[in-house]
Amino acid sequence: MLRLTFLGTSAAAPTLGRGLTALGLRAGGELLLFDCGEGTQRQMIRYGTGFDVGAIFFSHFHADHYLGAIGFLRTLSMLGRTAPLALHGPRPGRRLLETMLFAGTEKLAFEVEIHEQEAGAEVRRPGGVVRAFATEHRTPSLGWMLAEDPRPGRFHPEKARDLGVPEGPLWGELQHGRPVTVEGRVIAPEGVVEPIRPGRKVVVTGDTRPCAATVAAAAGADLLVHDSTFGDEEQARAEETAHSTAREAGRMAREAGVARLVLTHLSTRYDTDPGPLARQAREEFPASDVAYDGLTIEVAHRG
Ligand SMILES: [Zn+2]
Numbered sequence: 143m144l145r146l147t148f149l150g151t152s153a154a155a156p157t158l159g160r161g162l163t164a165l166g167l168r169a170g171g172e173l174l175l176f177d178c179g180e181g182t183q184r185q186m187i188r189y190g191t192g193f194d195v196g197a198i199f200f201s202h203f204h205a206d207h208y209l210g211a212i213g214f215l216r217t218l219s220m221l222g223r224t225a226p227l228a229l230h231g232p233r234p235g236r237r238l239l240e241t242m243l244f245a246g247t248e249k250l251a252f253e254v255e256i257h258e259q260e261a262g263a264e265v266r267r268p269g270g271v272v273r274a275f276a277t278e279h280r281t282p283s284l285g286w287m288l289a290e291d292p293r294p295g296r297f298h299p300e301k302a303r304d305l306g307v308p309e310g311p312l313w314g315e316l317q318h319g320r321p322v323t324v325e326g327r328v329i330a331p332e333g334v335v336e337p338i339r340p341g342r343k344v345v346v347t348g349d350t351r352p353c354a355a356t357v358a359a360a361a362g363a364d365l366l367v368h369d370s371t372f373g374d375e376e377q378a379r380a381e382e383t384a385h386s387t388a389r390e391a392g393r394m395a396r397e398a399g400v401a402r403l404v405l406t407h408l409s410t411r412y413d414t415d416p417g418p419l420a421r422q423a424r425e426e427f428p429a430s431d432v433a434y435d436g437l438t439i440e441v442a443h444r445g
């Protein structure tokens with residue numbers, strides 16, 4: 143299962159309908175959080191993501207993206223969590239998170255591993271690899287790309303039987319693309335198993351100007367989640383504040399050749415009517431949608 147739940151879609155300040163930035167991604171049997179703005183834990187309850195978080199990936203350390211982690215980790219501790227939790231993010235994540243989490247008098251009941259990461263870093267999780275790429279914001283910032291592990295090709299048991307391969311470990315070998323020997327005969331996997339199927343790919347930019355690194359990271363992705371703080375009429379402000387417009391996000395999606403674009407991190411100006419953002423993005427890239435709190439997307443396998 144690869145399921146995204148948008149937990150907060152507002153930029154800078156929350157509104158009645160939108161919380162601060164956070165995105166839950168269920169992959170490989172665990173929940174990964176991308177950013178954790180204030181109020182995220184309540185959104186997780188509201189939208190039923192579960193609390194079995196394996197790691198939190200921060201895009202950068204502006205307050206609207208990380209303050210929710212303080213309360214959330216306290217809650218996990220209170221609920222009796224013992225499994226360690228990994229936090230990943232750019233500079234100055236270590237100093238900031240350590241102060242935030244350990245300077246108080248309450249101790250957490252589980253271990254927190256803080257990893258200050260740079261572009262190119264790879265984090266192995268049960269569902270695949272999460273890679274950091276450089277983005278362009280006013281502070282050190284990273285985008286994150288989840289590349290699911292490739293799946294073995296479809297296996298045809300009847301063909302294996304026809305070729306005289308007995309059910310058991312030899313089937314497993316064939317499924318993993320390795321030839322097997324049965325009574326002196328070498329059986330190639332090609333006749334029995336279809337080619338390896340690529341895993342799904344999801345990219346989350348965090349706050350950023352449009353940049354080449356996003357296009358490279360998102361090349362052929364199933365889903366791109368992009369900063370879309372402003373509309374056309376605030377192009378200058380987008381540049382000043384190092385954010386993107388919906389149209390620019392659409393261009394990134396088109397250049398990267400992704401299957402689908404979801405716009406998030408909306409200025410409060412578009413809180414109740416994000417229509418203009420959707421229209422502007424779709425002029426560049428038709429498969430664009432604007433996120434709302436609680437939006438859930440199941441990323442399907444292609445082919
Ligand atoms: Zn932000």
Ligand SMILES: [Zn+2]
Binds near residue numbers: 279
């Ligand atoms: Zn920011």
